[in-house]
Amino acid sequence: xxxxxxxxxGLSTRFGSNWVHKGVDLDIPPGEVVSLVGGSGSGKxxxxxxxxxxxxxxxxxxxxxxxPLFAGSREAQRxxxxxFAMCFQGGALFSAFTVYENIAFPLREAGxxxxxxxxxxxxxxxxxxxxxxxxxxxxxxxxxxxxxKRVALARALALEPELLLLDEPTAGLDPTRSASxxxxxxxxxQQLGLTVVLVTHDxxxxxxxxxxxxxxxxxxxxxxxxxxxxxxxxxxFIQEFFLSERSARALARAQGA
Amino acid sequence: xADAIRTPELxxxxxxxxxxxxxxxxxxxxxxxxxxxxxxxxxxTRWDLSALNRLDSFGALLLWRAWGGRLPADMVLPDGYATQxxxxxxxDEAPVPRPPRVGVxxxxxxxxxxxxxxxxHLGDFLALIGRLALDGLHLLGRPRNWxxxxxxxxxxxxxxxxxxxxxxxxxxxxxxxxxxxxxQLKAFGADIFIVNIxxxxxxxxxxxxxxxxxxxxRSGSAMTAQLGVMRVTEEVDALTVMGISNYIRxxxxxxxxxxxxxxxxxxxxxxxxxxxxxxxxxxxxxxSYGYFIETLPKVVPAANLFxxxxxxxxxxxxxxxxxxxxxxxxxxNTESLSANTTASVVTSITLVILVDAVFAIATRSIGVPL
Ligand SMILES: Nc1ncnc2c1ncn2[C@@H]1O[C@H](COP(=O)(O)OP(=O)(O)O)[C@@H](O)[C@H]1O
Ligand SMILES: [Mg+2]
Numbered sequence: 004x005x006x007x008x009x010x011x012x013g014l015s016t017r018f019g020s021n022w023v024h025k026g027v028d029l030d031i032p033p034g035e036v037v038s039l040v041g042g043s044g045s046g047k048x049x050x051x052x053x054x055x056x057x058x059x060x061x062x063x064x065x066x067x068x069x070x071p072l073f074a075g076s077r078e079a080q081r082x083x084x085x086x087f088a089m090c091f092q093g094g095a096l097f098s099a100f101t102v103y104e105n106i107a108f109p110l111r112e113a114g115x116x117x118x119x120x121x122x123x124x125x126x127x128x129x130x131x132x133x134x135x136x137x138x139x140x141x142x143x144x145x146x147x148x149x150x151x152k153r154v155a156l157a158r159a160l161a162l163e164p165e166l167l168l169l170d171e172p173t174a175g176l177d178p179t180r181s182a183s184x185x186x187x188x189x190x191x192x193q194q195l196g197l198t199v200v201l202v203t204h205d206x207x208x209x210x211x212x213x214x215x216x217x218x219x220x221x222x223x224x225x226x227x228x229x230x231x232x233x234x235x236x237x238x239x240f241i242q243e244f245f246l247s248e249r250s251a252r253a254l255a256r257a258q259g260a
Numbered sequence: 261x262a263d264a265i266r267t268p269e270l271x272x273x274x275x276x277x278x279x280x281x282x283x284x285x286x287x288x289x290x291x292x293x294x295x296x297x298x299x300x301x302x303x304x305t306r307w308d309l310s311a312l313n314r315l316d317s318f319g320a321l322l323l324w325r326a327w328g329g330r331l332p333a334d335m336v337l338p339d340g341y342a343t344q345x346x347x348x349x350x351x352d353e354a355p356v357p358r359p360p361r362v363g364v365x366x367x368x369x370x371x372x373x374x375x376x377x378x379x380x381h382l383g384d385f386l387a388l389i390g391r392l393a394l395d396g397l398h399l400l401g402r403p404r405n406w407x408x409x410x411x412x413x414x415x416x417x418x419x420x421x422x423x424x425x426x427x428x429x430x431x432x433x434x435x436x437x438x439x440x441x442x443x444q445l446k447a448f449g450a451d452i453f454i455v456n457i458x459x460x461x462x463x464x465x466x467x468x469x470x471x472x473x474x475x476x477x478r479s480g481s482a483m484t485a486q487l488g489v490m491r492v493t494e495e496v497d498a499l500t501v502m503g504i505s506n507y508i509r510x511x512x513x514x515x516x517x518x519x520x521x522x523x524x525x526x527x528x529x530x531x532x533x534x535x536x537x538x539x540x541x542x543x544x545x546x547x548s549y550g551y552f553i554e555t556l557p558k559v560v561p562a563a564n565l566f567x568x569x570x571x572x573x574x575x576x577x578x579x580x581x582x583x584x585x586x587x588x589x590x591x592x593n594t595e596s597l598s599a600n601t602t603a604s605v606v607t608s609i610t611l612v613i614l615v616d617a618v619f620a621i622a623t624r625s626i627g628v629p630l
Contacts, residue, residue, distance in 0.1 A: 086286065098492070099595035103356060115289050120321060126356045127317055130347060139356045144592035163285040163316040194340050195284075195316055 006069045008033045008166050008198045009054060014063030016049055023049055025222040027063070031215075036192055036199040037227075038209045040244060041219030047202040048092055050219065051168050054200070055089050067166070085113065087166035088159035092174075092202075094151035096143040102129075102154050103139035109161045128157040133183055148175040156184070160191070169201040173208045185211045206250055210257030218244075266313050267291065270298045277304040280311040283319025292322075299326035307335035320344040385585050388507075392515065392581075395507045410513035418479040418514075419521030423528060426474055430529035433470060434462065434536025442544040451545045455552055458537040459560035464627070467530030468571040469616055472579065475522060476608040480583040483514050484604035487587025488597045496588070506588070515580040522576030523569040530568065563627030571619055575612045582608040 007030040014027040023046040031037055041047050052058040053065055056072045065072050068083060075083070096105050106125045110116055116124060126136060132153040143151060152175055159167060167188075173181040185208055191197045203209050209216065209230070216233045218225040220240040226233045234245045244250060266281040268291050281287065288295065299322060307327075309315070324345060329352055331337070331345060399405055441457050487510060490496045499506055534556070541547040586604035590596050 098593035113285065113289070115285060115292050116318060120318070120325075122356060123321055123325075123351065124318060126354065127321065127347060127351045129356070130351045130354060131317075136354045136356045140359070142593060163318060165286075190343055194344065195314060 005032055007031050007066075008068060009200065010066045011050075011054070012064045012066070014050075014053065014060045014065065016046065016053065016058075017061045022222060024060075024219075027219075027223050029217060029224050029227060031198060031200060033198050034192070034196045035214045036188065036201070036212050037215045037217055038213035039200060039202045039217045039219060040204070040209065042240065045219050046222070047219055048170055051089065051170055051200070051202060054168060055087065085162055086164060087168065088162060088164035089168040090152075090155045090159045090170060090172055092170040094143070094155040096146075096151060096154055096158070098143050100143075101139065102134070102141050102143070102146070105143070105154060106158050106161050109158065113162060124161070125157075128160055131160065131187055132157045133180065149177065149180060152176060153180070153184075163195070164197070165195070166198045167200070169199065169203075171202050171204065173203060173205045178207070181205060181208055182211075184208070188212055206245075206253035207257055210254050268295060268319070270295055270302070271311070272302070272304060275304055276306040276308050277302055278308040278311045279319075279323065280313070282314045283312060283322070284314050284316040285318040287314075288318060288322075295322065299323070302326065305332070305334055307332050309341060310336050310338055312338075312341070315341055315344060317344060317347070320348060324348045381585075384589070385581070388511070388581065388585050388588070391507050392511060395505055395512065399508065399512075405508070407509055407513045410509065411516050414513045414517030415521055417482075418475065418517055419524060422475060422478055422521075422525060425478070426471055426525055426529045427532045429474060430467070430470065430533035431536040433466065434458070434533030434538075435540045437461065437466075437533075438537035438540035439544060442541060446545065451547065452551075452555070454537075454541050454545060454547065455555045456559045458534060458541075459556050460564065460628070462533045462537065463530050463560060463568050464564045465616075465620075467526050467533065468568050468575060469612065470533075471522065471525045471529050471572065472575040472612040473609055475518070475525065475576070476579050476605055476612065479518065480579045480608050481601050481605050483580065483583035484587040484590075484601045485597065487584060488590030488600055491588065491590045492592045492594075492597065494592075511580075511584040511588075514584060515577055518576035518580040519573050520576075522579075523572035526568055526572035559629065561627045561629060567619070567623050567627060571616065574615065574619075578611055578615065579608045582611060 009029075009031040011027050011029040014024055015022065016024040027050065039047050039050065049058060053060050054067070056065070068086060070083065072083075073080065096102075097108065100108065103125055106128050107121050110121045110124060125139065129136060129139060134150065134153055134157070138146075138150065138154075143154070146154065152172060156169070156172060159169075173184055176184060188197075188199060189212065192199060199212075201208075201212070213230060215228060216230050217227045218233060218236075218238075218241055220238070225238055226236045226241065230245075233241065245254065265284075265287045268279065268281040268283045268287050271278045271280055309323075312319075320341070330349075337345075438454060438458055441454055442451070445451055445454055445457075487496070490510070496506055496510070499509060538547075538549060538552045541552060542549060583604050586600040586607070590600045
C-alpha cells in the first residue's frame with residue numbers, strides 16, 4: 004500500500020474539561036479527495052488546525068508526508084510546510100494587502116519566480132478562481148464573502164501545494180461558482196495528483212468531488228470510505244446527514260449530473 | 261506525493277525539445293535559472309511534452325513564455341496538460357492591470373489630500389462632540405438608559421488598574437526631582453525651599469501632565485484599539501443595526517470614566533510623588549517629614565489643587581475623545597488599526613501639552629505666591 008500523505012494516530016483533543024476528539028485515526032492516501040463531514044461544533048475545524056500544526060493535540064500524533072509535522076531542522080520544516088496549504092473558514096486574508104499582494108506574497112517569499120512571472124502567476128490564479136483582473140487592486144474589506152473564499156483559494160494554490168486543506172470552501176458561493184470550484188479542484192487533482200481534505204456541508208460539492216468521505220461524530224472518525232459505502236453505515240448521524248429527504252435530492256442531482 | 265521529486269530537465273534530440281521530470285514550483289526551486297536560460301537559448305521548432313512527469317502552472321508558465329505566448333505548431337501535448345495552456349491563454353487575454361505610476365501631480369494631490377484630511381479630522385472631531393452632547397441630552401430624562409455598568413467597568417479599567425504603575429512612576433519622578441533640586445539648593449543654602457519647588461511643581465504642573473501621558477499611552481491606546489477591532493469585526497455595525505447608539509454605549513462611558521478617573525489619578529500620583537520627594541529630601545538635606553508636611557499647605561495655596569483637579573478632568577475628557585475619534589475611524593484592516601492607534605496616542609499627548617499651556621496662561625495669577 005502507498006504511504007499516506009497525512010495520517011492521524013490516536014489523536015485526542017481537550018479544551019478545558021471538554022473532550023472534542025478521542026482517539027481519532029485517519030490515513031489519507033495520496034491523490035484522494037476526502038470530504039470531512041460532521042455536525043456543527045463536532046471539531047472539524049479543530050482537526051484541520053491540528054493537521055497543519057496550528058494546534059497541538061492533547062494526545063496522539065500527526066504525520067504529514069510520512070514524517071512527524073515538526074520533525075527535522077527549520078529548513079526541513081519549511082520545505083515540508085511549503086508542500087501543503089490551507090484555506091481558512093473565514094479566508095484569513097492579509098487585510099492590509101490588496102488581493103494581488105495577498106496572492107503574490109507566498110510566491111515572493113518562496114523566491115523562485117521573478118517579479119514578472121509572479122505577475123502572470125497571480126493573473127493565472129485569479130482566472131482559475133474566476134475572479135476578474137480588476138479585482139486584483141481591491142482590499143479584502145472590499146470583497147464579498149464568496150470573493151474572499153476564492154481569493155483565499157487562489158492564495159492557497161499559489162505555491163502549488165501537494166496537499167490542500169479546505170475549511171468549508173463553498174460556503175457563501177453561489178451554485179454556479181460552487182460548480183466551477185468543483186471543476187477546478189477536480190482538474191488540479193487529475194493534473195497534479197493533488198490530495199485534498201475538505202470540510203463541507205454542501206452535499207452537491209461532496210457528491211461531485213469526494214473520492215472518500217470521513218465522518219466525524221462521537222469524537223472519532225465513525226466511517227472512512229467511499230460515499231456509497233459510508234451511506235450504508237447504520238448510525239443516526241449518518242442516516243440523518245445523507246438520507247434525509249433534502250440530502251437524497253442533492254445526491255440524486257449530483258449522480259444525475 | 262509520496263514519490264521522490266524528479267529533477268526537471270530539458271532534453272534536445274534531433275531538433276525536438278522535450279522537457280522531462282517534474283516541472284513544478286517545488287522541483288524548479290533550484291533549477292529555475294538554469295532552465296530559463298536553456299529555454300531562452302533553445303532554437304527548436306518541435307516540442308514533446310510526453311516525457312514530463314508533472315507540470316504545474318509555474319512550469320507551464322516557463323514553457324508558455326519560451327513559446328512566446330502560444331502553442332508551437334509542431335508539438336506532442338498529452339491530454340492532461342491542455343487545460344493548463346488554455347488557462348494561460350485565457351490569462352493573457354486578461355492581464356492584471358499595473359498600478360499607475362506616481363507622478364508630480366500625484367504628489368501635489370497627496371499634499372492637498374493631507375490638508376483636506378486635517379480638516380476632515382477637525383470636522384469629525386466636532387461631529388463626535390456634537391453627537392455626544394445630543395445623545396447626552398437625550399439621556400437626561402431617561403436614567404434607565406444610562407450606561408452605568410459600562411461606566412463602572414471603564415472606571416475600574418482606566419482608574420483602579422492604573423494606580424500601581426502611576427504610583428511607581430510618580431514616586432520615582434518625585435525622588436529624582438527632589439534629589440536634583442536638593443543638590444542645587446544646598447549650594448545656595450536655600451534648603452527649605454525644596455518644599456515650595458516640589459509642592460508647586462508636582463501638584464500644579466507635573467502631576468496632571470505626567471498622569472495624562474501615562475493614561476494616554478495606557479488607556480487611550482487601548483480604547484482606540486478596542487473600538488478599532490470592533491469596527492474591523494463589524495461589532496459597531498451590529499450595535500447600530502440593533503438601534504443602540506454607539507456614542508451612548510461605547511464613547512460616553514469612556515469619556516465619563518476618564519473624566520472621573522483622571523482627577524483622582526492626578527491626586528494619587530501627585531501624593532505619591534510628594535512622598536518620594538519628601539523621603540529624598542530627608543535623606544539629602546535632613547529635612548524632617550514633620551517639617552515637610554507642615555510647610556506644604558503654607559507654601560502651596562489650595563487653589564493649585566483645584567487647578568490640578570480641573571486639568572485632570574479636562575485632559576481626561578480630551579484623551580477619551582481623541583481615542584474614540586481615532587478608534588471609530590479605523591478601516592477594516594490591520595494597517596489602519598495600527599496607524600490610528602499611533603495617531604491617537606500622539607495626538608492626545610500633543611493636545612494635552614497644548615491645552616496645558618493654555619491653562620498655564622489662563623491661571624497665571626491664581627495660586628502662585630509671589
Ligand atoms: N480555542 C478553543 N477553546 C475552547 N474550545 C474550543 C476552541 N476551539 C474550538 N473549541 C470547541 O471545540 C468544538 C469544535 O469546534 P470546531 O472545530 O470549530 O467545530 P466545527 O466542526 O464546527 O468546525 C466546539 O465545541 C468549540 O466550542
Ligand atoms: Mg468549522
